[in-house]
Amino acid sequence: MKRELRLSLQFADARHRAQLPRHRVQRWLRAALEGPAELTVRIVDAEEGRALNREYRSKDYATNVLTFDYQHEPVIVADLVLAAPVVEAEARELGVDLAAHYAHLLIHGALHAQGYDHEQDDEAACMEARETELMAALGLHDPYAR
DSSP: OOEEEEEEEEESTTTTGGGGOOOHHHHHHHHHHHSSHHHHHHHHOOOHHHHHHHHOOOOOOOOEEEEEEEEESSSSSEEEEEEHHHHHHHHHHTTTHHHHHHHHHHHHHHHHTTTTTOOSSHEEEEHHHHHHHHHHHHHOOOTTOO
């Protein structure tokens, strides 16, 4: 079933625009959604990523993905912010395809937007299993297989 998704896709850092065509981002997000959603995905540089992480999480570094979830029902409403240089460096370090790493992080962020978390071991196991399942359904690598 195709999940209803209203998507705003923004590129403050356009270095990976070719890896992230709208139809591909929609496919990845729809796979993770358990209901209708209104999502903004913003690809940023390290400076903006660091500023947001510092302001909202009190962590003074750019992280791969930040999820700002505003509403879970009846429609999921959230912003997903991905720092392009961090995503690129992680993909290189992990030896995975850049687009596949973006897919994983978008799925990860979309799950957070729906209330999934990984602060406790049992929550992490549940969230990681769901991510692995979704990635496999999309024909992509298991992000936790090492």
